[in-house]
Amino acid sequence: MMNAIEWPEGYLPGYTDNFVSNEVIFAGLTAAEIWPLLTEPTRWPSYYANSFKVRFDNGDGPVLSLGRRFSFDTFGFTINAEVVEYVAPTRGEPGRVSWHGWGGEGDGRLDVHHAWLVEDLDGSRVRILTQETQNGAPAKDLATTWPNPMLNGHQEWLDGLTAAARSASGDGR
Numbered sequence: 001m002m003n004a005i006e007w008p009e010g011y012l013p014g015y016t017d018n019f020v021s022n023e024v025i026f027a028g029l030t031a032a033e034i035w036p037l038l039t040e041p042t043r044w045p046s047y048y049a050n051s052f053k054v055r056f057d058n059g060d061g062p063v064l065s066l067g068r069r070f071s072f073d074t075f076g077f078t079i080n081a082e083v084v085e086y087v088a089p090t091r092g093e094p095g096r097v098s099w100h101g102w103g104g105e106g107d108g109r110l111d112v113h114h115a116w117l118v119e120d121l122d123g124s125r126v127r128i129l130t131q132e133t134q135n136g137a138p139a140k141d142l143a144t145t146w147p148n149p150m151l152n153g154h155q156e157w158l159d160g161l162t163a164a165a166r167s168a169s170g171d172g173r
Helices: 031-039 041-047 137-143 149-169
Strands: 018-027 052-056 069-074 077-087 095-103 110-121 125-135
Touching: 018 137, 018 149, 031 041, 031 095, 031 110, 031 125, 031 149, 041 052, 041 069, 041 149, 077 110, 110 137, 125 137, 125 149
Parallel strands: none
Antiparallel strands: 018 125, 052 069, 069 077, 077 095, 095 110, 110 125
């Protein structure tokens, strides 16, 4: 049985203005190899071009942790974020990290819940699931844009993340 994202009130898919879900399963990688690349936002721009200008509040960082606040630029927004879930992967338990993010003001405000689940599967495989729900007028616009920039952008993030992990492990496939 594969695990699922745990959603906070107000961000349950189907009841928000936009929702995207991306998932990959790869053989030859582990959750432990993926985790540091995902939970150190200053590393994101090295493998995901749509994430840049990563900053931490109060001199925190570079690793995410529960309650940690950071910001980054993506999809034309500066997203301010606070980590609301952080559980590193352990044997038999998935890693979970999620943040509440917000950007813009007034009618242009965007509120998001971006969640990641990283789990080892049998057969020396790893599963990486990322899902995001969004509320606000910008979310409604993103939901009706074709091709879907969030779906495609998050797939690029997953592809870059797995390529970086393969490179770091010496497996350049």
